[in-house]
Amino acid sequence: MKCPKLILLLAFLGATLSMSAQTATVTGIVFNKANEPLEEVNISTASKGTISDQNGYYSLQVTADEPITLTFSHIGHKNVVLRDLVLNTNETYEFSPVLRSDIIQIAGVTVSPTGKRNIEGVTTVSQDMAHNIPGANAGVENILKLLPGVSSSNELSTQYNVRGGNYDENLVYVNEIEVYRPFLVRAAQQEGMSFINSEMVRNIRFSSGGFQAKYGDKLSSVLDITYKKPSENGAQLDLSFLGASATAEAVSKDKKLSTINGIRYRNNSLFVNSQDINTNFNPTFADFQTFTTYQFSRKFHLDFLGNVSINDYQNEPRDRQTNFGTIAEPKSLQIYYQGEEHNRYNTILGALKANYFVNEDVTMKLIASLYHTTEEEYSDVIAQYYLGNVNTDPFSDSFGAPTDIRGVGSQYKRARNELDALIFNLSYKGSFTRKNQLLEWGIKYTHEDIRDQLRESEFIDSAGYFVRPPRAEFINDQPETPFEAPLEAYSGVNARNFVKTDRFSGYVQFSDRLDLASHALHYNLGLRAQHWTVSGAEISSSSQTVVSPRAQISLKPDWKRDMLFRLSGGLYHQPPFYRELRDRTGTVNPNVKAQESLHIVGGNEYSFNLWQRPFTLISEVYYKKLNHVNTYTLEDVRIRYAANTDAEAYAYGADLRLNGAFVPGTESWVSIGFLKTEENSNDRGYIARPSDQRLKFGILFQDYIPEFPNFKMYLNLVYNTGVPDGSPNYSDPYLYNTRLRDYKRADLGISHIFVGGNRTYQKNHWLHRFKELSAGVEIFNLFNNQNSITNTWVRDVDSKQQFAVPNFMTSRVLNLKLRMRF
Template sequence: MKLSNVQNLIILLCSTIGFAQNATISGVVLDENNKPLPNVNITAKDLGTISDSDGFYLLEIIADKENTISFSHVAFKDVVLENLILTTNETFEFNPVLKNDVTQIDGVTVTATGERTTNNILNITPEKIRKIPGVNSGVETILKLLPGVSSNNELSTQYAVRGGNYDENLVYVNEIEVYRPFLIRSAQQEGLSFVNSDLVQNVKFSAGGFQAKYGDKMSSVLDIKYKTPTLFSLRADLSFLGASASLETISKNKKLSSVSGIRYRNNALLVNSQQTQSNFNPSFTDVQSYLTYHVSPKFQFNFLGNISVNDYKNEPINRQTNFGTIDNPQALIVYYEGQETNKYNTALAALKGSYFLDENTTIKLISSIYHTTEEEYSDVIAAYELGDIDSNLNSDTAGQVLTSRGIGSQFNRTRNDLDALIFNLEHKGNHTKNNSLLEWGVKYTHEDIRDQLRESEFIDSAGYSIRPPRAEFTNNQPEEPFDAPLVAYNGLSALNFVKTNRFSGYIQIGTHKTWNNTDIYYNAGLRSHHWTVSGTGVDKVSQTVVSPRAQFAIKPNWEKDMLFKLSTGIYHQPPFYRELRDSTGTIQPNVKAQKAFHLVASNEYSFQLWDRPFTLISEAYYKKLNNVNPYSLEDVRIRYTATNDTEAYVYGAEVRLNGAFVPGTESWVSLGYLKTEENRDNRGYIARPTDQRFKFGILFQDYIPTIPDFKMYLNLVYQTGVPGGSPSYADPYIFQNRLRDYKRADLGISYIFANKDKQYSNTHWLHSFKELSLGFEIFNLFNNQNSITNTWVRDADSKNEFAVPNYLTTRVLNLRLGIRL
């Protein structure tokens, strides 16, 4: 509870000594979507309070007298409760619902949320997340439609932001930092995203220029808030890809609430649409729960728990990939023996305590522990044939290999084990005074990593083993026999025990001022991070970095609704375990923090078009990177060189038009361009692995006017190809190629039988359903051939290597049923 003045305390004191008789009114303020509404003013004559971040309020009023309670918010219509008479010591629960109201202030339209975002953060509604179709439907699907976010693999929930890689993104759930498994190398092994969309209340995302209170990464921050339930609710979602269920509960006295979810996923439907035929037996399951307990109006506990069990088994059988040109068509035919067995078991437990000292000051203590055990075991033998194919459609052998260019085999063996434990303890606080907000925090992190790497790759062609192309293995096979011991073409063996202790902290202040009817916002902050790396056989090394950051926004008193923003700062990324490990698996403790300078300028213009609201958001950004740790990217696996011998840059521009293209819906069209290059050891600039260049995205919603409950959802992405990697041992300065452009459209069509706007009488069979929908999704609507990586096949006679594309999923149909009770 946050009391608005000292009078509430005086009344409470008087009641205890008999001078006055009091009663209590409490509850949760909701908006039309039944979401808790913070910062609502609740007043009764001279008494008042404000709803907290969970919409909760508690107000002491005079008993045995008529009271008028008013609930007001700048973006909503007031709710007034008149002639309320409560008896002495009575507690009355009232959960008002405030309805949207577009308010005009000096001719400038205030947005529906009642505030303009000035801190370079994008807000995304949970309803949009749950409805939009996608192979991995959820928060990440929405993010991938943004112009600065790229991912050319629909099976992956990972994303790259404005030229960064997958390791450069922060993810928080209710202020608790969450982590991903370490060993995953292929998107089809990923399973489930940590974020359970059914539990989400609010999503905020920043693609750069974010505040000092967010941690030490170079690219982006995803800030998720899970629900604090106000009513009992049960939700279920069923499809060919799996099932999920969530439960929202609240105790009778409103002190304890919980939201929990369980999910199961099976990617067999998608993987079986690829060119590699296999016996695929995955099992991805997780359970999450978020609990809130109000000990008192001033003190509350929150608990976040997650257990995830990913068991991936794959027994590949065969594959045929046609590639080349019309004049020179070729094919790769592979027959497999063996299997992959990978297990990723993770658990997270976090406890947060929040204490409201008064209406202006809040302090928090957050602790979390994350544990993961991961196994990556595989023995796969691939016998391949590479050759020219018959392109004559009238021939009996059309599509078959006529002449073989290379025949050989490949043996891959992996025995990787990882055990990681990460502990966090953090204090955060904030204080508000005279339109200024002071925020601070300190954090301790302990990381204990135990990692064993054992990988080998043998290549055999025409009866002899191909040795690594290094000076000590020079030979002229097969012309002359070579009887030296067999050596793996690629081999990796390492055993690492590494511990890292980190101390970080921040302080920032934000202020809102008005000058000549012009609103001015600014925020300035400072972060610091000190870490020490040690371990078995690892030198103990300590380093410290300091990161200043600032944001500025101005909203002129113009007839047009314009908001201008400028963000800048230094963003360090102290090395995590994978960044310390070089290409041989050896730990390099002297690796420095990568450093990025951000400069982001943006404009937000809200206007009316066709008598409907629209917003045009434009951004331009520049990043200068130093102490860069170069890496190679294969599928979703990142391998660092563990050096800081590279500098890089990123620049780009984005524009996004958001609005009601169809009355009663929200859609957007986005367009972006970026360029990122790196200079390794002063050899000159070349494209980085995430040099995406052009990006176009559409998120569109529609319905049939005569049948408004028949809904259509479409997301469409086009982006130019990123660099496609290079063969083993190839110098990236000599070998440069790009994957083909990524083009994809996912369509979802559903019929709404029941929702909050469509309820039925007690006698109707749909009465018990708060929501009920049935529909289908078509993934990769136009059946585009997209590729994620290349398989490099060696022709032993010509010494050439061919880039054979690894294609992603084809068109797939999925049925989906959604229920909420």
């Protein structure tokens, strides 16, 4: 009688172990020396194997989170061997080898939890993390904000600061095509969605500084996204309280045509309704993207990337009450609104990329893209405010209500802003490979045509009289002496600009690998240059040229410990874009110089095993010396430049990240970053820059229930010290050195996988039709922290003192989501 029980026990344990086994997928196309697809190639590991089809395509499921050796063999060809390949759970790794008849190719490729090891200092993030990790704006940028050196204190925004830079200092590429964001967006709740559709992403590469010459002319970072080229037909549907998205993949029978298409819809009402403002909010954010590839021959491939985005933001605020101050002296701001905002941001991007493989050593690419955006900001909002103390008597019927009103006023804001921008890019790139050497070059022409009409004004009425601008021509002793001059806006802009910019840029860089005794030295030397001309109606034409030398060195010592050392740096220039040419009055200054940064980055990467699982410790220190700095103010996500480049600045800091399988079969990390950045305008002395976020602490943690491995948990924690909170209109920023409160946020996601991974069903089961089916719940701002991104400045009538009233971000929010893949 005991034997059957023992058999059942063993069977149960075997099933549990089988369910707990974590896998990854290796896929690609095998080519011969003539760059033709090679069929019937045997691809095998120690325990599994497959063969390539008539189009050279293969797909093999392998064990994740442990080293494997992958061998490609075919009669008449020498083997290709990949050793020490370590993939993350559920990761799809694309590898397309070329089999030759003359040499055996053996490569050691370690894909640690941070992604493929490289000498560039580029961080790679798995695509699964981009759509699994919870966040108010889940996706690629949500993951980046958990990296050291990358910060954001606005959960509704997909924008981010990198090592003391601002939002405009970050490059973003999708399949080598530069993408842009709208110009006029001023509040994060108006942003909608990131350009990047995370469901279409295959690879994510990110550099937070010291990047190569080929990447472009920005001061802070590069985000390099690669969209998928599907290998089979499929479809995916994602639903949640925040919106919906659908993705479709298709491949022709001959594998020459492949396409992936995504459509998304998002509604931020769930978050906005959690704020302390009562509003009638009706946003519509939707976009459609397509990435299509056609292989005309083995040597010529043509890619098309298309995007249409519609962002319609309507807001009719009603009232707001914000309590602030201290426990000993609590204060309250109560506002009643009339009017509405109606903003539209519609963008279109179309790009063609031609890839020509001359031979196995030479590749050439021609890329053309056209970006068009039409943007409108229409608003008429009247706000009447009452500033007073707070009733702290818990037994009172008016507990928490404002009392002892000390400030009464009204504010009228009006905007009629319109912008039409057309950006055309045409670039040529080439590369030549020989053994360990790689030569890359490229040239690019960019034409920008901006038509901008900026009309906005603000009137302030305090204690029954209008507050006039604090300039010499408006000084008066009102209300003691009656003043009968015409009304003047406290702040206002009225400008109309027609600006064209023509840019010519180019780069050349050379990479090589040297053997120093038993050590491996990799280096990259590059040179980049840009010449641009600014012209337009009623502005004088101006031309400038910059040259940027850059270098990266990486040393892989032949030590028992797996370590990699990196050193990179050079000159990085950021020639002014239209927004950087326009000052706070709307006037365009065509003579704004390119901002310049001398950048030095030193880093170490240490890979080791802990608890018989892979871990990586990545550390970097950096220093940036900036000249010709274009100072700016930041309000929510709106940047306003001084357009003067008469300041200097610096930034230095250190980043540390421990990444690994804290729980078997998962990827998690802990990151710490320290930053200090200050600027000196007109030799007045150094003050903190708007992005001076001194300390950053982030945790990304994944877990599952061992007995029920299909129950997954995802947690991200962020702590940022406060940034400078800015100053009121017309105020000298040197007189305001206070900071916003520290930013603390935790987002939790719990999901159950019904179908996916190792969990499949027989053909006669209704779940067999799904390749993946999961459902989950997300709790944003788990601990309900009150975070603020800006201040509203109000005036006390008696003392004339101005109070900074924090504008709080979202509170705790619950979201449900469902994912289906066919």
